[in-house]
Amino acid sequence: MSLRFKFSLALIITSMSAVIVVGIIAQWQVSTRFDQIAMERAFENFQGDVTAYIAAYGSWDEAQKAERFGQFVRRRHTLTGPHPDEPIFSGSKDRIEPTGARSRPPMPDEPEWAPPFLFILLDPQGKVLLGGGKYEHGEFVPVSDRSGVTPIMLENQLLALAVPQGKPNLSAIDRNYLAIIREALIYAFVIAGTLAIFLGFLFSKRLSKSLHELTTAIRAMNQGELRQTVTVHGTDETAVLAEAFNRMSADLAHAYEKLEESNCTISEQALLLKELSIRDELTQLYNRRFFNEQADKLFIQMQRYKHPLSFMIGDIDHFKQVNDKFSHAIGDEVLKAVSGILKDSIRASDIVARYGGEEFVVIFPETPLTQAVEQCERLRKKIENFPWAAIHPELQVTMSIGLNDDLSFDRFEHMLAAADGKLFQAKADGRNRLCY
Numbered sequence: 327m328s329l330r331f332k333f334s335l336a337l338i339i340t341s342m343s344a345v346i347v348v349g350i351i352a353q354w355q356v357s358t359r360f361d362q363i364a365m366e367r368a369f370e371n372f373q374g375d376v377t378a379y380i381a382a383y384g385s386w387d388e389a390q391k392a393e394r395f396g397q398f399v400r401r402r403h404t405l406t407g408p409h410p411d412e413p414i415f416s417g418s419k420d421r422i423e424p425t426g427a428r429s430r431p432p433m434p435d436e437p438e439w440a441p442p443f444l445f446i447l448l449d450p451q452g453k454v455l456l457g458g459g460k461y462e463h464g465e466f467v468p469v470s471d472r473s474g475v476t477p478i479m480l481e482n483q484l485l486a487l488a489v490p491q492g493k494p495n496l497s498a499i500d501r502n503y504l505a506i507i508r509e510a511l512i513y514a515f516v517i518a519g520t521l522a523i524f525l526g527f528l529f530s531k532r533l534s535k536s537l538h539e540l541t542t543a544i545r546a547m548n549q550g551e552l553r554q555t556v557t558v559h560g561t562d563e564t565a566v567l568a569e570a571f572n573r574m575s576a577d578l579a580h581a582y583e584k585l586e587e588s589n590c591t592i593s594e595q596a597l598l599l600k601e602l603s604i605r606d607e608l609t610q611l612y613n614r615r616f617f618n619e620q621a622d623k624l625f626i627q628m629q630r631y632k633h634p635l636s637f638m639i640g641d642i643d644h645f646k647q648v649n650d651k652f653s654h655a656i657g658d659e660v661l662k663a664v665s666g667i668l669k670d671s672i673r674a675s676d677i678v679a680r681y682g683g684e685e686f687v688v689i690f691p692e693t694p695l696t697q698a699v700e701q702c703e704r705l706r707k708k709i710e711n712f713p714w715a716a717i718h719p720e721l722q723v724t725m726s727i728g729l730n731d732d733l734s735f736d737r738f739e740h741m742l743a744a745a746d747g748k749l750f751q752a753k754a755d756g757r758n759r760l761c762y
Contacts, residue, residue, distance in 0.1 A: 672688060
């Protein structure tokens with residue numbers, strides 16, 4: 327269930343509930359007020375009849391001896407004119423058809439004519455004068471049963487007490503009024519309900535629009551797109567939330583960018599430190615520690631799978647004399663030049679390193695001795711034929727090389743030591759040569 331649907335449903339239910347409650351209260355108020363008006367009107371007529379009845383004969387008892395109350399009312403109303411919509415009765419024994427009441431046809435759905443209110447009439451002491459079909463004449467009515475009692479006065483003298491009974495029987499005119507009011511309430515209910523549904527969808531759409539933008543932006547942030555901006559509508563709580571979200575998104579994106587920059591810097595520095603830890607500072611070749619790590623791994627791997635592996639160790643001839651005769655600066659240039667020749671002449675799978683001082687080592691993986699010999703001879707000749715005069719006119723540099731491919735040793739150090747032995751042999755044989 328979407329948030330928009332929930333908002334719409336909540337607003338519609340709230341609005342319709344309010345409309346229903348207002349309609350019920352309005353109907354109740356109208357009905358209550360009509361009953362009250364009918365009771366007041368009936369009491370005025372009843373009071374007029376009772377006071378006229380007593381005034382005509384001096385007292386109720388004397389009047390009863392002369393004529394019944396119902397007969398007096400019929401005669402009195404005959405003289406004053408018919409009141410078909412305001413009949414007054416005191417009880418079933420005194421039911422009277424007003425003069426002229428049947429001279430017209432009844433209105434549609436109009437029941438037989440009945441009194442708006444039925445009254446029980448008591449004397450000031452609570453003795454029944456008219457029982458209204460509930461009490462006998464002369465019976466005493468307790469105070470607890472006198473709910474709604476209304477005094478009937480004549481010149482500040484209390485003549486009797488009237489107690490209304492039951493609900494009013496409204497006249498045809500009153501019923502028509504009530505029908506019109508109920509019809510108006512129904513129309514108002516339909517219009518208010520339709521308006522509530524329309525406004526519910528309208529307001530929920532506007533409110534859910536802002537929340538939909540927020541949820542969409544949050545999903546985008548969850549997928550890594552941290553810099554998000556949502557439109558701020560108005561100044562309500564949703565707008566405050568949108569502004570806070572925009573600030574949070576900007577701050578988070580800025581912090582993430584800074585963190586990324588820091589991570590890149592750290593990664594670069596870590597890579598640089600790693601390179602510095604495995605590279606020789608002067609020649610930029612791998613250093614002895616890195617060479618030993620790689621040589622140990624390759625020796626074990628080649629030995630296990632019976633693949634060929636050759637180790638070369640080379641030494642610049644008379645390098646001490648170069649430093650002594652031409653200076654250490656020239657010696658450093660010679661080391662850089664030899665390093666460049668070695669780096670440019672080997673394959674990508676080969677590993678070359680400065681092993682210490684003027685000594686250089688090369689690992690030739692997957693290389694049998696014959697191929698290693700060819701490669702080392704090319705290296706030796708390139709070093710011999712390099713234009714050393716460009717560094718110093720009197721400079722000439724050569725290299726002696728030892729080579730070994732025997733994998734029967736227990737450790738790579740022994741195999742490298744065997745290549746070093748061949749290097750000593752090359753130096754003993756006159757230098758600038760390869761021994762294997």
